Amino acid sequence: MNFLINTIVKEIGAQSFGVFDDFIVENISIDSRSMQNNSSTLFFALRGQNHDAHNYIAQLIENGVSFFVVDHIPDAAKGKANFLVVENTTLALQKTAKYYRALFCFPTIGITGSNGKTIVKEWLNFLLSPDYSVVRSPRSYNSQVGVPLSVFGINENHDLGIFEAGISSKGEMSKLEAIIQPTIGVFTHIGTAHDDGFDTLEEKIVEKMQLFKNCEVVVLQKNEVIEKYIHQPTFTWSFDDNSGAVFVEVLAQKNNSTSLLIHYNSNSFSITIPFQDTIAVENAMSCICTLLYLAIDENTIADRIQNLYEVEIRLQAKKGINDCMLIDDTYSSDYQSLKMALDFLEQQKFYQKKTIILSDIFQGGLPIEKLYQKVALAIQNNKIDRIIVIGETISKYLKDVSNLISFASTAEFLNRFNTESFQNETILIKGARSFNFDEIVVLLEEKKHETVLEINLDAISNNLNFYKSKIKPGTKIMVMVKAFGYGNGGYEIAKLLEHNKVDYLGVAFADEGIELRKAGIKLPIMVLNPENGSFNAMIAYDLEPEIYSITGLQAFLKLAQKKNIASYPIHLKLDTGMHRLGFESEALDELISLLKNNNFVQIKSVFSHLSASDDVAFATFTELQFERFRTYSEKIITALDIQPIRHILNTSGIFNYSEMQFEMVRLGIGLYGVGNSEIENKNLQNVSTLKSVISQIRIVNEGESIGYGRKHRVEKPIKVATIPIGYADGIRRAWGNEKGYVMIHNQKANILGNVCMDMMMVDITNIDCNPSDEVIVFGKNPSVIDMAKQLETIPYEILTSVSQRVKRVFYR
Template identity: 60%
Template sequence: MSLKIQHIVPEIQARLSGNPDIEITNVSIDSRSLQNNSGTLFFALSGQNNDAHSYIPDLIGKGVRNFVVNHIPKGLENKANFLEVNNTLQALQDFASYYRKSFHFPIIGITGSNGKTIVKEWLNFLLSPDYNIIRSPKSYNSQVGVPLSVISINEKHNLGIFEAGISTVHEMEKLEKIIQPTIGILTNIGSAHDEGFQNQEEKIKEKLYLFEHSEVLIYQKNTLVDSLIKPDIKTFSWSLDNKEASVHISQKSVAGKTQLTITYDKISFDAVIPFQDKASIENAINCLMAMLYLGYLPEIIQERIQLLYSVEMRLKVKNGINNTEIIDDSYSSDYQSLRIALDFLEQQKQYKKKTIILSDIFQSGLPTDDLYKRVSELIASNKIDRVIGVGEEIGTYSGSFKNIITYKNTDELIADFKNLNFANETILIKGARIFQFEKIASLLEEKTHETVLEINLNAISHNLNFFRSKLKPETKLMVMVKAFGYGSGGFEIAKLLEYHKVDYLGVAFADEGIALKSAGITLPIMVLNPENTSFGAIIEHNLEPEIYSIKGLRAFLKIAEQRNLQQFPIHIKLDTGMHRLGFQENDLPELIDTLRGTSYIQVKSILSHMATSDDLEHHDFAKSQIALFEKLSSRLMQELSIEPIRHILNTSGISNYPEAQYGMVRLGIGLYGISNDPSETKYLENVGTLKSIISQIRTIQSGESVGYGRRFMAQKETRIATIPIGYADGIPRSWGNQLGYVLIKNEKAPIVGSICMDMLMVDVSAIDCQEGDPVVIFGENPNVTYIAEKLGTIPYEILTGISHRVKRVFYRE
């Protein structure tokens, strides 16, 4: 974002007091954000319980200079730029609408009562191999969340997916002006927020305003919806029973999954989704419809739709105490979502005995008597063994339920917790936010004290697509997964890359490639540093060796001849200045003579490695490497009459020397969110977050020491927390002794004393924390680039140094 205040003023109908020529680079409504700076435009929103105008003096003290306000706070008149408006929320929405008009790529707008977030997340997964997608974070679908989502668009995006939620009339018109969707999706219409509308018809009418100017509306054909859609809106409908729909779909259960048969425009094909509950089937079909409309071939739809996964953003499955399984759905309590949660319980149950902890039901749109009659019937039909009710209403209707115990509030349940004897059962926790059921979930969850490296697969996909956007359409892509995927894990990342259809994987040694092939990876895998003794295994597992010496070439040819191989792929490495591995110019005559005429092998590619692609001070040397590569590779190709793939660029080379893409490039550290260029880093997402917990907290007095060698001596009373991670886990000892820090409660806790083999100690005197609290070792803050700079090394060393004994946890947001 780069906008002048003078251009913003008329768009939000503001009165400016200050400099109109100031450049705005980001927008904020959160005074606590560490990203607030001199280029921030801060919207001072006012609500029932909070008025952001009161934070303006502190923000000015932190360097923020631009504010959208209802009024200028007294005494601050000339201390910042103020854009006065009648309503700061309306101004935020107007700004987002103005900003949205700067982009002209397709936008998918999603609304409905249920399924918006899931459809959004699934569409992101299904379409991300082909698009650089901007989407609403989590459930940012409100009057504030939508504009904040849209403002996050940047010039690298070429598809948007935004969800819009409303709770009453006249809200959707505002969101439509902000999202301006070109493609609309109407998901399931249920009972959520019914109380904000006179009837179902009014609610549907309001939701349909989102598609007022869309080129198409995707929805499940429905008589009531059909009657409310304006005639000028083009529709693309689906149905399980109505033959007049654009797409007809039939379904059947197959081995715990659902097989869909799709009939559309004289074609018919099957697709399997890994769900059987009604809600997931509807959501998956809406996604499938979007893919059809976007022109995806049936085989692509079939391949991707079967990989859909449960979105844990709302329903989370956790291990519980005493051999219990917890399904945590403590964020809302309405009738429709209860149905979905019970379906989910049935699909996911680990134990036969089923318990539900249920609060009063809100947002049902039903008379209370009718509501609890339906709820009791629903629970009975799902064969729930035990009901624990919390709230005045459900207590009043306890006679409608079998085997129920009720409490007036959450605290009363917690006081009686030990008497409930939770064991060997699956427990659904379903409650409205005001009941604070997270307290119950915390009591039920199994307490595991472990250090984990969390790997964000969404971020890997994002970073992959970022670098792909820099490539010519014909340029192939090899992704390096050597060194255990730069410390992040091999197979899981390789599987994701295979899904994204990269052309090659690169590993350092044969055993890494063998492990991937044995685990089912089918992509071609190049082994960059093969030892002669590994050639037999390389051939056996269909790996492709890099050959960098005459000795190695002859050794491989000998085995190839013994096994009577034909056109087995190899890769020729040229040394153009790195002086590490590879054939030099004076080796070429012998190399050509050795290769000429043999049918045992095929030169699949010719490659070299740049020594200074990340350092523009050595630009001339890098250019000389490219020129020499061009010369040597061309000679090989000409004298051998071959046309192999050529590649010399690594991650930094992709960005700094795009003219040398040749037939393929090799993406390495950039996939993991790291770049040597700060201007590029802001477009990448953090992939790995190393987390642990506080094992113990103690208070030491002045003059007492911490750790081996007494390298930390307390100057005053100090609270020390011990974290169960050390240099055996990959944390450099040099990061200790108050050079480094960890993050606890979003605050820095300096590492004190020497880092031990299995533990490190931090000063938490200024942090309100307790034993068991989570600790971030690295992630967004501190990031591995920062740590590497402080230690005088490179991020590669930090990432690859994380021990295999640290558990890797892979997730999608």
């Protein structure tokens, strides 16, 4: 989209402050958090019940936005940007959308009704996309703000619009009609949703009909009550009245489908809808009649209709936890929709056991006692095994219903109810929006993730056993699980290591060790980089600190004395050439003096760290480190008359210098399948596989470009897939621009252009694949070793960079 900002100043009745002559609006925004906000953005500072976007204008200016529609200019922003000041920013947004919509002339379908708007919109888009370039409302953008934002999606390539409009009170629909400007109307259903905003049903019908006041036709199921308020030509259908444009007979319902016989224009044809529930059939009929009005061929209609799909919104069947099936209807709670939802539950139930989670019912026109009598009867008629009600009103009126469990609020349910009690059952979750039942759905829904890091626990066990084979039976082993288990996951791997009876775990900071303790890990845990301020917490959680300086030792001894602790285990770090942390030879006498005759601590181990054990070219220096370690440690042991555990070998040291294992070795990156030589790697198994999916596929033509900065220029038509993973997930930007690749169906797909924050684009010209197909980002091929070589870094960095927002999946 783009238009000159000057063209809307008069339209929205704005007073301007700043320079607007040449500014072209390319993006409309109302969300200060959006990454789309930039120097071409016109930002509308909307006010809501719980927010005021004016509070974020200063931040937006810092982020490059310089044009705003406001109801006042914040003091901190005066003189720093350009402002259009209006009385009401929401109304200004609507007027701007009305202006923008008028720039385009093509047929538009306007959809309203109490139920089914989004489903009919999505289905019409699916059915008409082969014939039209369709612009439609995203998701359920049908409100006073959602409709304007939908319209801004129009561009010069569109030749059909499909927009839904929803209202909750009088006077709203005329504003939406002026924005959508529909030429064809579709009315889905009248029900009790938003009854509170109207005095009578007729008043609500009249308000909804305002969407159609300039339409050439209105498509709807035959209904005398509604039709008398429609003053435009109608295209009606019915199951029992043949006086309309279309008469429908139900031939059969089986195998989750419904066969219909359609009578239209003295002709009849059969059609199969891949659903059985009444609402889906009615929504499909709205679509069929719209296509008939648009003169789509009957055979084409029949062919397309049989491929309709479930729209994941409102009444949804989802896989839940503990082998449950969820029916998600968390948008409304009225008696009519309850009956429909119960029908849907019965038709879609996967298990015989049925549970309903139901909020207070909001229904106008019925005395409250009579309403809940009907609710109770409907539930009992459907033989619901367990009834969970949330809300003070419904708890009061259904208190005598058998198998009832009641809660005053959603928060109380979430805090008190044991989710493990849900097992192998179908659960209908139905609540008014104000009850936030979507939180219950999140709690009970089986989690699905497009991008996951899979960790093979069997491979970890294999790699552990390989390194164990390199050491003598009596040698202890410490395994490093710092940095979230090298990016793979801390607790799950620690649990496996505990099962495999390793002797110690190593973490970098106290917080990591505390989390393992809270998760139930009992193994000794050494903290390799403790801060003095964390000593108190370490003692509380039985963590053992590495001591690498005189000041650190003094601080710990002081705390131990204060707490009257005896023989607390500590680990002395010696610097033998790494020059990172540790006691150098000059500090040993003072160290010994502090520890002599001191019973507050016990020297559990003495250790050092090798600088270049992975490179045999530095074997001479490594041998020097061994000699220094032996000398320094023996001096301490002799002076203090102790027998601590000694350890200096890391992963590469275990493989290349196993003869220097002393009493313990430390295993790090090798556990995770990464060695430092071809021979070593041949014995290791891949542990981590980063997977994603294809989000979208498109053809990009010659002369076009791909990604930010137009880094990849297309020389001939290519097929490109977008993958939902980027540098915020840990994929280095340097891996882009054809330096790196992913694997799709065991074939390489080069990364095109810059890696984005959340996405990357790859070349699939010669790969037969589809959206949702699996993508291997790294694993066996490319391995993190391959990636590290290309990026001139180390595998550690690749693994530990995988963001915590990427779901970890552990398997055997």
